Amino acid sequence: MSLTGFNSPWWLLFLLVIAGLVVGYLIALRARQRNIMKFTNLALLDTVAPRRPHAERHIPAVLMLVGLALLTVALASPTKEQRVPRDRATVILAIDTSLSMEATDVTPSRLVAAQEAAIDFAEGLPEGLNLGLVSYAGTASVLVPPTTDRAPVASAINRLELSERTATGEAIFTSLQAIESIAAIIPGEDEPPPAHIVLISDGKQTVPADLDAPRGAFTAARLSGERDIPVSTISFGTMIGSVVIEDQVIPVPVDEASMQDIAAMSGGEFYAAASQEELAAVYETLESQIGYEIRRGDASQPWLILGTLFIAIAGGIALVVSRRIP
Incomplete structure (x- = not known):
């Protein structure tokens, strides 16, 4: 005891x-x-x-x-420390759907493995926590606004489609907007509920080319840190990944450096996963850190x-x- x-x-x-x-x-x-x-x-x-x-x-x-x-x-x-499920927190899961996610260095492909792990992550979060889904390639879209209903999130994850380019900064800006929207309608507290962004990507930002541009990933990460909304990043894939586009083999190595910087600038954590099993382990860690808090209980x-x-x-x-x- x-x-x-x-x-x-x-x-x-x-x-x-x-x-x-x-x-x-x-x-x-x-x-x-x-x-x-x-x-x-x-x-x-x-x-x-x-x-x-x-x-x-x-x-x-x-x-x-x-x-x-x-x-x-x-x-x-x-009293003792107790692990208590969060019931007011908001989590945005932002998933990269650029063409590089078609690489098969992760079996069966980066996208399919990411989809399966993301669904397990969504279903494992506490019931009272609001979860939203953002997909991004050349632009970013809120597929599911933050909600406690996991069914639409799982359904949207299964319907993810690939597209050209990678706008990492837009993914973070869009996630912040979704968090602001849900915070405005959650009653009962003077301060907005805690929020967290989980961003998974396999490559570097291509739109815009400059990470420090006004809509770049680093600019978005700094804004997220100022709002006390950490961005935990997951670099998913290997350095030997490649895709075939118009009969050309194009290397798509992961870009861990930018993912590390985004996490550091926003106050989040960086993770690297080179297989579906490693990705599942990362999500399990995030689930424990984000979905629960430690309180002193009787x-x-x-x-x-x-x-x-x-x-x-x-x-x-x-x-x-x-x-x-x-």
Whole structure:
């Protein structure tokens, strides 16, 4: 039972009272022994103080004191870290659908593997979390606005189609707009709900060519960081990937460098995956980090249960051994 603190620590002062009871019990034992020795008639001594196993006499009292100590800890309201599903957060999944995603260096292809892993990721997120889907190639589109319904997200992922060019910056800008839209209609809080963008890509930005352009990926990443919306990037594929376009074999190596920079500028995390299994592991990590948060929760119940059991057992043993409650 690991603890992170107490909500009512002053109750722990009662442990001093329990310590006093221990001292009082030991004093009472010594006083009882002195009183017994005052009897000179040995026959009467056996009647007044019959011999019993030494340890057996003390078991009920020891259990009672331990039970009181456990109940004292429970009264102090101990806390521990608990993994709690987020119920107001928004996540945008942005998937690269440029032609390079047709490469088969990842079986059966980069796109198909990304689709299967993305659906598993969507279905594994907490039910109360809003999930949206953005696809991007030469432009970016919100295929599914943030919603708690996973069915339209999974359906849209299955219908992804490839297109020319890669506008990574537009993907981030579009994701930010989708987050702003859902934040405006979520009631009950003064501050917008936490948000996160998960961007998966296999290549570098081609539109615009300059990553620092007004609509470039680096510009979008900095804006996302200013709004406290991290972009976690996944570089998906290998350095030996290629596609065939008009009978020409075109190399499409992954661009990990730009993905690392985007994540760093926005306050997100960078991941690299060269297979469907690695991608699934990355999504599992993101699911744990984004979909859940660590909070201090009540941890008094185990202490309450144990304390009650100890005291109940102490009473039962006392009734059997000495026919009285200690």
